[in-house]
Amino acid sequence: MSRLEDLIQTLCPDGVEYKKLGQVCEFIKGKGLSKGAKGQGDIPIILYGELYTTYGNYITEVISHTSDDRINSSPTIYKRDLLLPISSTSKEAQIGKASVYLADNPAYLGGDAILLRHQQNPGYLMYLLNGNWFEKNKMKCVFGTTINHLHPSKLSNIYIPVPPLSVQEEIVRVLDTFSGVVAELEQKLNAEQA
Numbered sequence: 420m421s422r423l424e425d426l427i428q429t430l431c432p433d434g435v436e437y438k439k440l441g442q443v444c445e446f447i448k449g450k451g452l453s454k455g456a457k458g459q460g461d462i463p464i465i466l467y468g469e470l471y472t473t474y475g476n477y478i479t480e481v482i483s484h485t486s487d488d489r490i491n492s493s494p495t496i497y498k499r500d501l502l503l504p505i506s507s508t509s510k511e512a513q514i515g516k517a518s519v520y521l522a523d524n525p526a527y528l529g530g531d532a533i534l535l536r537h538q539q540n541p542g543y544l545m546y547l548l549n550g551n552w553f554e555k556n557k558m559k560c561v562f563g564t565t566i567n568h569l570h571p572s573k574l575s576n577i578y579i580p581v582p583p584l585s586v587q588e589e590i591v592r593v594l595d596t597f598s599g600v601v602a603e604l605e606q607k608l609n610a611e612q613a
Contacts, residue, residue, distance in 0.1 A: 422594065422597065423547060424552060426590045430582065436582075437578045438578065438581050440535075440575050440578075441576060443579065443581060444536060446533055446571050447528075448494070448530075448571065449494060449530050450492050450493050452464050452529030453529060454468070461486075462487055462527065463522070463525075463526035463527070464484060464493070464528075466529040467504040470518055474502075474518045476518060476546075478502070479522055481522055493527040494527065495526075495527060497520070498523065499519070501519055501537070502517070502533075503518075503535065504531060505531055505532060505533055508566055513554075515548070515574070542594075543590055553579070556577045
């Protein structure tokens with residue numbers, strides 16, 4: 420069992436409601452933007468590859484920008500949205516790795532990614548979607564040989580536990596604290612080894 424599942428069982432001893440991810444989140448597909456659009460202006464954009472290489476669990480600052488005429492039909496990313504890359508050329512990349520958008524200003528999402536809009540605690544959904552249990556189910560929605568693709572409509576049919584918001588907030592508090600302690604220990608170990 421994972422830490423998340425343990426926390427859900429501890430905080431919801433009478434059980435928890437399960438819903439399809441598509442019932443909990445609106446799925447919006449990224450469009451239009453590619454690497455060639457970067458550096459062309461001051462409009463913040465997020466490209467699918469950056470979700471693998473640049474951003475972690477929480478996005479508080481956007482590094483890429485483009486001009487207003489390049490965003491066209493790209494969807495707007497708002498605070499609390501979850502962003503997931505849905506294409507990968509490598510089996511090692513964690514396809515569908517969720518990041519929570521926490522920057523104050525909206526941005527725009529390029530192709531080969533989806534954003535999930537919801538009314539849940541975004542940190543809870545991020546930990547859930549990045550956890551081992553969901554990973555096993557998510558990989559059943561991946562297809563392709565040279566390039567792997569995550570099928571959003573299949574992903575939307577996966578049932579997830581949806582505890583009350585107060586429980587979600589407590590889970591995020593515990594897991595954020597735990598992640599912070601682990602990161603601090605890793606820094607200390609790396610410093611000692613250097």
